[in-house]
Amino acid sequence: MLRVAIDGPGGTGKSTIAKAVASRFGLEYIDTGAMYRALGLKALRNGVPAEDENAVKAMLDETVIDFAGGKTMLDGEDVSGLIRTNEISMAASNISKLAIVRAKVDEVSRFLASTKDVVMEGRDIGSTVIPDAEVKIFMTAAPEVRAKRRYDQLREAGKEADYDKIFNEIQQRDYQDSHREVSPLRQAEDAVYLDTSDMTIEENIDAVADIITEKTGRAV
Ligand code: DC
Numbered sequence: 001m002l003r004v005a006i007d008g009p010g011g012t013g014k015s016t017i018a019k020a021v022a023s024r025f026g027l028e029y030i031d032t033g034a035m036y037r038a039l040g041l042k043a044l045r046n047g048v049p050a051e052d053e054n055a056v057k058a059m060l061d062e063t064v065i066d067f068a069g070g071k072t073m074l075d076g077e078d079v080s081g082l083i084r085t086n087e088i089s090m091a092a093s094n095i096s097k098l099a100i101v102r103a104k105v106d107e108v109s110r111f112l113a114s115t116k117d118v119v120m121e122g123r124d125i126g127s128t129v130i131p132d133a134e135v136k137i138f139m140t141a142a143p144e145v146r147a148k149r150r151y152d153q154l155r156e157a158g159k160e161a162d163y164d165k166i167f168n169e170i171q172q173r174d175y176q177d178s179h180r181e182v183s184p185l186r187q188a189e190d191a192v193y194l195d196t197s198d199m200t201i202e203e204n205i206d207a208v209a210d211i212i213t214e215k216t217g218r219a220v
Contacts, residue, residue, distance in 0.1 A: 001134070002027065002117040004212060005125035008139035009174050009185060010089065011146035011166075012196065013204065014121045017139070020205045022119040024220050025212065030112050031072075032122035032129070033092065035065050035105045037083035038074040040091030050094040060104050067112070086169055093173045096123075097180040123177055126188035135215045136191035137208060143170050145197045 004027065006018050015031060022029035042048075042063060048055045066073040072080045082088070095101050109129050113120060122129065126136035141149075147167035154161035177185040187193060192211050196204045213219045 002216060002218065003113050003130050003133040004119040004135040004137070005130055005133040005188075005191070006119065006121045006137045006139055006208070007123055007125050007127070007185070007187070007191065009123075009146070009170075009177065010093075011150045011170050012139050012141050013146075013149055013201065014139055016201060017196075017204050017208055018119045018121040020201075021208050021212070024205070024209060025119075025218065026117075028112070028116045028118045029070070030067065030109065030118050030120040032105060032109050032120060032125065034067075034072040034080075034083060035108060036092040036096045036101070037088050038065050038072055038079055039063065039101060039105075040088050040093075040095045041079055041083055042074060043095055044087070044091050050091075050098065053098060053100065056095065056098055057100055060100060063104075065105075065108060086166070089169065089173060093176050096177070097182065099182045102182055123185040124183040126191045127186055128183045131188070135212050136188050137194055137211055138187040138191040139194045139196060139204075139208075141195065141197040143167065143174065146170055 004021070006014050008014055019029050042059060043050065043056065046059060048059050050056065064075055071078045072083060106129050109120060112118065113130055120130065126133055144167070147163060147170050150166050151161045151163050194207060199207065209220065
């Protein structure tokens with residue numbers, strides 16, 4: 001069994017790296033943030049405020065989230081593209097504060113990790129979701145670098161991007177994700193700390209692959 005947990009703040013490039021590493025090692029890639037994003041999207045669409053726990057609970061009871069062929073499915077609808085906006089980033093961060101929401105996402109995540117070898121990415125995978133993961137990495141980068149990466153990513157996708165707005169949003173989300181009561185963003189004691197501020201994507205992928213090889217003896 002091989003479970004690689006990659007945690008860290010938003011905009012670190014975790015998704016890009018985790019995906020590449022998963023394909024290199026032949027592992028399944030699971031993006032737990034996508035589940036919070038899908039729930040944030042549904043809450044926004046249905047006018048359910050994150051503060052109203054009863055309403056959120058009712059929403060959760062009639063929500064099915066699934067990953068089919070690398071797509072994020074919300075009640076049977078492919079929302080993979082729709083959830084990649086700044087608005088949904090904040091909605092996801094807001095709704096992820098609630099213990100009932102976390103319990104639902106944790107349940108799906110643990111089930112997925114029990115059926116196959118995975119690279120699972122999020123905020124609390126090594127600390128809470130799979131505390132006995134074979135490899136744990138805490139990946140981060142300076143907020144300025146993360147804002148610039150997100151900016152470039154949006155521009156490359158042909159979307160509007162405002163650097164200052166992105167920078168502020170990253171700082172706000174960092175604060176919110178690290179200060180919530182339930183399962184905040186934090187480095188697991190036994191996680192390898194990786195600052196990627198000065199790394200290219202290739203160097204970052206190699207660094208993560210080296211950690212996996214070092215911890216498990218598995219090489220590619
Ligand atoms: O990784 P991301 O930017 O797609 O995550 C969106 C939000 O979801 C993030 O701001 C906080 C929340 N999240 C979380 O609380 N725990 C996780 N394991 C993954 C994401």
